[in-house]
Amino acid sequence: RKEVEQDPGPFNVPEGATVAFNCTYSNSASQSFFWYRQDCRKEPKLLMSVYSSGNEDGRFTAQLNRASQYISLLIRDSKLSDSATYLCVVPPTSGTYKYIFGTGTRLKVLA
Amino acid sequence: DAGITQSPRHKVTETGTPVTLRCHQTENHRYMYWYRQDPGHGLRLIHYSYGVKDTDKGEVSDGYSVSRSKTEDFLLTLESATSSQTSVYFCAISERGGRNEQFFGPGTRLTVL
Numbered sequence: 195r196k197e198v199e200q201d202p203g204p205f206n207v208p209e210g211a212t213v214a215f216n217c218t219y220s221n222s223a224s225q226s227f228f229w230y231r232q233d234c235r236k237e238p239k240l241l242m243s244v245y246s247s248g249n250e251d252g253r254f255t256a257q258l259n260r261a262s263q264y265i266s267l268l269i270r271d272s273k274l275s276d277s278a279t280y281l282c283v284v285p286p287t288s289g290t291y292k293y294i295f296g297t298g299t300r301l302k303v304l305a
Numbered sequence: 306d307a308g309i310t311q312s313p314r315h316k317v318t319e320t321g322t323p324v325t326l327r328c329h330q331t332e333n334h335r336y337m338y339w340y341r342q343d344p345g346h347g348l349r350l351i352h353y354s355y356g357v358k359d360t361d362k363g364e365v366s367d368g369y370s371v372s373r374s375k376t377e378d379f380l381l382t383l384e385s386a387t388s389s390q391t392s393v394y395f396c397a398i399s400e401r402g403g404r405n406e407q408f409f410g411p412g413t414r415l416t417v418l
Contacts, residue, residue: 228406228407235393235412235414236411236412237395237409237410237411237412238348238395238409239409240406240407240408243406281347281348283407285405285406291336291353291355291361292350292363292364293338293350293407295347295348296347297345297346297347298347
């Protein structure tokens with residue numbers, strides 16, 4: 195099993211739709227997670243941190259399911275500007291320095 | 306935005322030449338990282354640093370070396386560039402590693418002919 199797995203997409207959704215992505219992880223010791231957004235040919239930018247059961251920021255909600263070892267990102271009322279690749283990231287566990295990156299899920303919001 | 310710059314932003318070079326990429330931060334963060342990003346592979350760690358003169362290898366370190374002589378600068382050197390090192394290189398910083406978020410520089414697009 196890969197350390198972090200994401201559906202590459204693309205997810206094509208109309209403006210105003212609600213869309214959700216999942217990210218599964220293999221290390222049950224992982225305690226926190228990040229979602230990053232990456233626009234084409236740009237650097238990843240932090241979208242949300244997930245430290246416990248979940249986090250909400252405006253139209254974005256992240257949920258953590260420890261029993262099934264996945265995190266999800268829900269985007270409500272999608273905007274054209276939400277079109278990007280969303281990366282799931284698992285930070286290092288104790289004694290390591292390695293952040294584990296998913297390969298990303300591509301979202302296209304259509305007018 | 307975190308104060309991270311990378312130079313050069315774009316570079317075209319020839320096989321066999323040495324290349325040095327620079328990452329500069331103004332955040333005084335302890336941890337710095339070099340990644341490469343290629344289609345289908347996501348971000349892969351090349352080297353990282355956990356303090357001045359303290360560095361270690363990542364998962365794709367062959368053909369690369371790093372140096373960190375001061376907190377704000379982390380240099381990545383391709384000792385003898387090959388076409389397989391054509392990629393986008395991102396530098397990242399983190400305040401304390403571990404649970405802390407990483408912040409990324411704008412990237413360097415390197416082409417090796």
